[in-house]
Amino acid sequence: MTDERRQTAFTPTYGAHLIDTDRTRFVLWAPSARAVHIEVEGQPSKAMQTTCDGHYEAEVTCGHRARYRYRVFGKEDEEGTLVPDPASRAQHGDIDGPSLVIDPLRYQWRHADWRGRPWHEAVLYELHIGTLGGFDGVRQKLAYLADLGVTAIELMPVAEFPGERNWGYDGVLPYAVEAAYGSPDDMKALIDAAHAQGLMVFLDVVYNHFGPDGNYLATYADAFFRDDLQTPWGPSIDFRAPQVRRYFIDNALLWLQEYRLDGLRFDAVHAISERDFLIEMAREIRHHVDPRRHVHLVLENEGNTASLLDADHYTAQWSDDWHNVMHVLLTGEHEGYYSDFVEDATAKLVRCLSEGFIYQGERSRHGHVRGEPSAHLPANAFVIFLQNHDQVGNRALGERLSLLADPDALAAASVLLLLSPMVPLLFMGEEWGSTRPFLFFTEHREELADAVREGRRSEFADFSAFRDEATRRRIPDPNALQTFEASVPDYEVRDTPPHDDWLDRTRTLLRLRHREIVPRSTGARSLGAEALGEKAVVARWRMNDGSRLTIALNLSNREVPAREIADGRCLFESRPGVAVSVSEGRLLPHGAAVWLDGEEVIP
Incomplete structure (x- = not known):
């Protein structure tokens, strides 16, 4: 029957x-x-x-x-x-x-009444399932993450890819759970267990391209692709075709309905030629998902299309602008895409804190107009991060900021990351200052493996550190097993010096965030920001109870004048004496301080 x-x-x-x-x-x-x-x-x-x-x-x-x-x-x-x-x-x-053939009703949910969490409560933790031992391995980390103060795990893509080692962005079967990670029911068990801990689960999905190996669609559905438009990964997917739209919209609904995920992060949507598809997809998701659930849709969009964040289409966007300018200020790096953020970097950070996007119609280094005005958006329309899979793993040697930046300056930057009303994202291992690299890894067949290895090395030929053949040979082979093994996070060191201090600070900041920032953060709006000096800023936000949140940050190695910026109760200072020094008219090197003024009332 x-x-x-x-x-x-x-x-x-x-x-x-x-x-x-x-x-x-x-x-x-x-x-x-x-x-x-x-x-x-x-x-x-x-x-x-x-x-x-x-x-x-x-x-x-x-x-x-x-x-x-x-x-x-x-x-x-x-x-x-x-x-x-x-x-x-x-x-x-x-x-x-x-x-x-998979029976989608076979798994018996233990927490079927889970409705998710509001977006303003989100503290995201991005992780790679394979490096943590598959779905079961991630499940073993959930209690630790909940205790840390994380409220959502974000899974890098799970779509079936070639071999057993891959970031996931080479997926060719978007509906299929990667067998190396576990079965569909194993993934559901992970989501169920996360919900038991009060954790949301997000999934990164890739709708802008297929991987280079194992995609047979062109064999029998050449209308799936355009012959007049190319992407960095090959022919553009033809989103003008209704069948193609249906294929991807149903995929999004599959993850949200059948797997009961709490949200999706859509990878590189600027490579999708038809913007109206993005609007159609958001509308269909909102129409079909139970409105009692908290379901969040997040974009990665180099185009900074602020209008996609209006009208309840998408919840938020990854803020690459925020990351890029912070990276420049912390490291002094100026090559590649960082070159767009070097000139007047402090002023660019001020604009980012005041208005959301840095690029709101200006031209990038390639001469392309990028972005739309974003000052009208609430603070939590932006997901901010100091590190993620792209910004670490797309480096030639996969170095983390713990090896690139002054540790005191990085600690100060983490205050802005975790205590602003924007939504923070941590990359696995960041919370204890891991120095373990996260490298680009694959397991392709021999001929393609050779092409990927040489292509990877040629990508960095224009960087000063890799201009000669000998230095490029230092770049790890993506297909080598040891490249994957070197990228496995070193959780075993998190309770040992100096990592234990990093971990304690992260835990302290997140507890403070949940106690003081989260209850006030829905609809929080910027009150503006200003430069205090080179690499030093102060930013303010009007919170939803009428209070004013102020964060002062000095990433330089010099004191900067800071008169009359201390407002109200001091919530946190990254270095002893920072708040006292501010009252004396100066902000110490590599310092950060946070105040909350609760005297004002919403008019």
């Missing part, structure tokens, strides 16, 4: 869908194919019926964990090509292996 729950469960348009325990319906969009057969293990090949607009469907007697593939026939192809399901929920083996 058909399970009655299946009549109300979310069902994506494409893929394998259980009708009952031993019967499955398959749907594939293959407009370039002459014919398509479904091949289920142990059964004769079955021709699928074409319906409309290149869709093929079939019903087959099989159930949970049945292995299957499609055989697609081109116009003059007599034997056909075996391909995995592009909407596969799981693979047997790797990307080229059979797809698996």
Whole structure:
């Protein structure tokens, strides 16, 4: 008998869908194919019926964990090509292996009444599942993270990729959970356990490209891609096609509905040519997800398109501007994309703290106009970070800021990160000042591995430290096992000097954030910022109870004048005497202090 729950469960348009325990319906969009057969293990090949607009469907007697593939026939192809399901929920083996029928209702949720947490409570912790030992390994860290003061874990992509080691951005089967991390039910168990700890779970999803190995879509659906537009990763996905839009919108809904995730972070949406697709996707998600749930949609968008954060489309955006100018001020680096933030860096930080984006229509180093006005947005429309997978891992040697910046200056910067009303993100290991690198790693087949290794090294040829062949050879081979192993976080040192002091400071700041900042932060607005000197600023925000939050920051190695900036109760000082020194008209080197003035009342 058909399970009655299946009549109300979310069902994506494409893929394998259980009708009952031993019967499955398959749907594939293959407009370039002459014919398509479904091949289920142990059964004769079955021709699928074409319906409309290149869709093929079939019903087959099989159930949970049945292995299957499609055989697609081109116009003059007599034997056909075996391909995995592009909407596969799981693979047997790797990307080229059979797809698996998965029963989405098999997992019994223990915390089905979880509704999430409001966005203003978010403290994000970005992590790579593979380096932590898969879904089960991450689950072992949840109690520690909740005690630290984290309220949400952000998972780097889980979509099936080639091999067992990868950042996840080379995924080719967006619906399939990477087998090296665990099964779909293992992922659900992680999410369930996180909810038990009061932690939200976010997932990074990649809709702007597919990886270079294992993507068969062009074989039978050439309309999936454009031939007139290229991205850094190959032909642009054609979001003008309604079937393509449906494929990705359903994928987002799958993660939010079937896996009960609390939010998604959409990778590099500036590489998606049709902006109206982003609006359509947000509207469909808001329409289909239970409005009683707190579900948050976050963008990575080099375009700084502030209007996408209006009208309840998207909750927030990763603030690369904030990171880049802070990195320049902390390290003095000026090459690559940091060159856009070197000139008048202190003034750029002032603008970022006052108005959100630094680039709001100005031209970048490449001459491109970038950004829209953002001063009208609330502070928590911006996710800020000192480190993340990109900003550490895209360095040639994967160095963390703990090796690049003065430790006192970095400690002061962490005060601004964790106590402003913007939403903070920590990268795994940052909380104890880890010095372990996070490198770019893959496990590609030999020919592609060679190309990736040489391509990786050539990327840094214009950097002064890697201009000659000998120095470029120092860049770790992404495909080498030791590159992955070197990137595993050193949790074992977090309670040893000097890491224990870093960890205590992070815990103290997050407790202070939850006690003093979070209850006042919904709708917090900037009251402006000003430079106190080179690498030194003061910023203020009007909180939702009418109080005024003030943060003074000096990243330089010199005292700076700081008259009449201390307002109200001192919440925190990064170095002993900072607050006293401010009252004397100076801010100490590498210092930060935070005040809350609660005397004013909302008019």
